[in-house]
Amino acid sequence: MEPVATSSAESYETSDPQTSLREAETLRIKKDHGGEFRCSYCLLEEHYDYKGAKPPFAKNLAYLEDCYIMKDPFSQPNRGEVLVLGADCIVCNKPVCLGCSIFFAKRFCRDCAAKNIASLPMQLHAKIKSLRKENDQSDDKY
Template identity: 40%
Template sequence: MPSLPPASSKEVDAGSSRMPVRRAPVHSPPAADPTRMMNVNKEQPSGGKCDAQFVCTVCKLHAPYNYYGRKPFYAKALELKEDSYTCQDPFETERGQLLVLGSNCSLCQRVVCTSQDCSLFYTRRFCLECIKQHISEFPAEIQFELKKRGVLS
């Protein structure tokens, strides 16, 4: 029989055999860096109250957030495609409604909001600076759309 799991796991007695039950890992935001202008959050439920500040490094939008990750604790049926800064929607009374404020650029790790003027999500989140530097690596349709919007000047 294999050795017992670490102390952080729970054991469930299923008849004569013991089955280890491991807790899911908790994602935490990237390390705090004052140049990226973000606060580190512990991802603990706060009763719906947003308690940390999200600040976009491009447009300086700032808003409180209370979760960073893919599976917000207040929207259990939802899994986001990227680690995102989210907050419960203050205008909705139903639990599970949320606002996605932004994410980190997948190349430079800058904190950017979801505005079209600040970032683009194409398989991953990219800030406009990284898009401009790597525009030739994007599909022609994306390049055309960005030129049409005047992003690539």
């Protein structure tokens, strides 16, 4: 295979660390802003404004995980009030709402929490079991 020739301008752009950092940051910001959140377990589906730990529209907030965050539609504009819709499960990577998951250092969906219950503290076992029951009952309704 022959090497592909590039112009000096092309090689300058890709070899400049500052340009690469700016491009990566721009891509991350585009990726983190907005979209549709859908819980993998329940019927919650909602538009989110940001995915990450530090929403740019709420400067005083920082979460311990990357969350799906929306601006609070009931608050006054520019107040920085938000609603956290959910996050991705640390084990299976599925998006889950706060009602279908549990947080213990990281976010676990109801199924992954149940599968890993032996590895989680005893204090959470009742919560995990009730989470499974509540969601199993809601599944029966549909």
